[in-house]
Amino acid sequence: MQLNNVTLVDRHNRPTTMTRVGLRSIFVNDGIQVDPVGVSAVTIFTRADMQSALGTATNNKGLVSGTPLMQFANINPDGGLVSSVHSASFLPSQYNPTSTGGNCSLGNCGSVSGVYRTGPGELVVVLDGTLALSGIGGLGGSSTSIKNGASAVNDYVDIWTVKLSQDSEWQVLVNEFSLFGDTFFSITQPLTLRTRNSLVNKRIVLGSKIKLKIPTEITVENKDIDSSITNIFKESAITSGAVEITKLNEEISLPSRVVVEDFAETSSLVDVTSDNTLLFTWDTANLQERINSLGGGAATGTYTLRVMYSLVDEVIISPRFPFIVS
Numbered sequence: 001m002q003l004n005n006v007t008l009v010d011r012h013n014r015p016t017t018m019t020r021v022g023l024r025s026i027f028v029n030d031g032i033q034v035d036p037v038g039v040s041a042v043t044i045f046t047r048a049d050m051q052s053a054l055g056t057a058t059n060n061k062g063l064v065s066g067t068p069l070m071q072f073a074n075i076n077p078d079g080g081l082v083s084s085v086h087s088a089s090f091l092p093s094q095y096n097p098t099s100t101g102g103n104c105s106l107g108n109c110g111s112v113s114g115v116y117r118t119g120p121g122e123l124v125v126v127l128d129g130t131l132a133l134s135g136i137g138g139l140g141g142s143s144t145s146i147k148n149g150a151s152a153v154n155d156y157v158d159i160w161t162v163k164l165s166q167d168s169e170w171q172v173l174v175n176e177f178s179l180f181g182d183t184f185f186s187i188t189q190p191l192t193l194r195t196r197n198s199l200v201n202k203r204i205v206l207g208s209k210i211k212l213k214i215p216t217e218i219t220v221e222n223k224d225i226d227s228s229i230t231n232i233f234k235e236s237a238i239t240s241g242a243v244e245i246t247k248l249n250e251e252i253s254l255p256s257r258v259v260v261e262d263f264a265e266t267s268s269l270v271d272v273t274s275d276n277t278l279l280f281t282w283d284t285a286n287l288q289e290r291i292n293s294l295g296g297g298a299a300t301g302t303y304t305l306r307v308m309y310s311l312v313d314e315v316i317i318s319p320r321f322p323f324i325v326s
Contacts, residue, residue, distance in 0.1 A: 037165055199212065205325075302324060
């Protein structure tokens, strides 16, 4: 998962206390991803404190009560709260972890402590364990800040205060995540890993917009490695990846291989699930135009896909997996 070309660890990929954790929330209505009208804040509590956090509302924005460990919100330079998800402050380009660490007193909360819209119905905040992260403590102005307290191994909740439609009331939606410490380990010999990929999708109808699914099996071949370390690789070892899609032509008047999606183009568009499955959403609505620009012939036909990802100290490029666009 990437935000403004910065790699994040998804909440389901066993994030540690010292990583940039992408806390994503996806909003769906009648089977379609849709944007809420507004997000006033995303507040972090321990899971044990969730009930008290949800006790009462403190103002007409429906904000939860209690003392948060971290709070994300979008603030104007003049200190006013920005809640509309289509405002400029929600753009992914506003995320900048090379800024001054999110010191709200300097007006930099939005650079690392904001809420960002990455696509229709998809919003994310970044709990950054690599920075001395500060959040917005008092939503009345940007001069009030709190130091991130969600920095220990524990179970947490992220509570989103949202307005789902123009006429609806503000309400809170609760997600859960955990920060781990067991992904840090020490071994006395180099790890020898074996991977095996496959492609679930074998046939795609032209014009479809579909998630290409590439499961990854990871085997630790060291015989004397503890099973607890082996289980870490089974659950989540890949945090980001990229795909390459190539069209194959048999006609001698056409190039034999035409790359329609390359690794560089897709590196920020691939998601990874908690079981190391890589997902790439491929929209074929304009595929024919793309292939025409490359001189590749008809959009229907045989394609191949391969994936690239990092695993410990290796960069893995899979074999090519064929599939049909019809």
